[in-house]
Amino acid sequence: MMGRLPAWADVVLIPLMSIIAAFGISALVILYIGENPWEALKLMVDGALGSAYGWGYTLYYATNFMFTGLAVSIAFRASLFNIGGEGQAMLGGLGVAVVALALPWPHWTLALPAAMLGAIVFGAAWAAIPAWLQARRGSHIVITTMMFNFIGAALLNYVLVNILRPAGSMDPATARFPKGAHLPTLHDLPLIGSYFDKNTPANITLFVALAACVAVWYLLFRSRLGYAIRAFGKSESAAVYAGISPFRITMYVMLLSGGLSGMMAINNVMGEAERLVLNAVEGAGFIGIAVALMGRNHPFGVFLAALLFGFLYQGGAELGLWTTIPIELRTVVQALVILFTGALDNMMRMLVERIFALGHRRRAA
């Protein structure tokens, strides 16, 4: 049954059908609430893409999701399910905050690379322990990364309340980052600046995210390590036979994955909030799962899926603002996308295979 489909059906048709199914059910939910799905979609498109303000937010969210989507994808390529992107992004935020507050940064061009390093080191460190436990002690990586999300939240809570909170402040958050650590928004940039609204958070991190997509693509498909990662993901025993060390691959992949999740903090902590707050990640780590599944674990697919989820996020917020549709519709759509592209993938595949088989029979007759 499996593997008899043409490549385009596998890469384009099945994901497309999954998205249509997810959006179809979401439309039914909107009908149940008593709103018009078509009107809702128009409002979403208008709110997320129809103005400089709208796409400023859409691109800001998409930047977050590119990082977390790449993080989940790279782990999936090695058959590792890193569900801990949320915690790794939280710790990445801590890394950014520590770096940004450590020095009176003179200019963002110096602060950005340093903060990136902080984000990567902290995010990767938070992934390293589950990775080591998986590789050396056989603990299930899904459970340990999940536990580390909660442990990370508690740790961040402790650090913010007891260490990084400025004296006299009641808010569990760090002080504002120095002026020199301020990243230019897309509005501040020459040439393209006029297309973006001054009050939107989309910033220069978008280009870092795009570069990360290209870098991950190169790593996965053009480098020796990428080949080893994919071979290990397809068959661990075959990889071992080819001289690939499962321990090293697991560690490398999880460090990369954690580092990518952590990098998200450049966008939301340094680029937007300019201080570290308790709930900075806001579920973007989990959305990375949906983005990776929808993007078929390919960096280009992740890029497209991140844009779609950015649109969904900003559009959903607009719906919450202007209609009786609660903002939680976003969560439902996200769940349906994960369900159809991830868990019910085989159902779609069987359906498509049946349609193709029908076509063949007709041609044969």
Place this chain on the structure above:
Amino acid sequence: MEFSTLIQVLDSGVRLGIPLLLACLAGLYSERSGVFDIGLEGKMLMGAFAAGAVASITGSAWLGLAAAIGGSLALAAIHGLASITFRGNQLISGVAINFLASGLTVLIGQNLFHLGGRTPPIKGAARFESITLPGADALRDVPVIGPVYYDLISGHTILVYIAFAIVPLTWFLLFRTRFGLRLRAVGENPESVDTAGVSVLRLRYTAVAMAGILCGIAGAYLATSAPSAGFGKEMTAGKGFIALAALIFANWRPWRALGATMLFGVLEAVAIRFQNIDVGLFVVPVQFMQALPYILTVVILAGFIGKATPPRAGGQAYVKER
């Protein structure tokens, strides 16, 4: 610490541990049959919402309980379809179910009640009230035994006693009946069960359905068991994941599940009551207490203390040979 404080903390530990116990036993059935379930949280949340909504509309706690089981079972059916019939990734299916519940409960709740995702407050017959066990009032003033019996053992709602009763029942079902033997076998070595002419799919669906029922009861407990008075947005607040941790901590065994969930319940009660604990040399921060169940689980998983051995066929869909 005073004796009365101890009793209070233990009593609150039981209250906090009950939803963990029910969800943990739910996970036990599912995972013993070879189906991973990280969707306990979502099923419990859906159950809590259904219980709160139906109890407030009908005024009956029992109808609320039935609705909770129904709502949770609906999500369990999705999990079964995805992970048993269509052989999808069980973990991804669980993640999807958690988000589905998180979004749908608020969407439906806001549409029905317009209270920002909450359900209307309930009291009287719409919720399960505390039961005073026979003789509790008489024994109340007897030293030591009085407080233990009156405050700790008596004075809970019926769901608490049901939850405790399910522990020996589960043990008996799993380890003393033919069904239990088959259920455990299907989680260890499904081929052998299939060879014996027993349907693997049917056993796994049964187990997933039992997980649905138990998560439903856990949800009903959260929303409609006094002193709780209705459903609140994101009410489960990670309890499903602590239950999963407890399941690993309990090494997939019912009696140990009781121990682990009660331990985690008491840990939470201690964290709530004492906040930062000064142990003389240093202060244990409240955040550490909150993270302790997760830390303990990682330590157990790492195999430094004890060893967690999950069912061998867990997470793998069964493909029948042709």
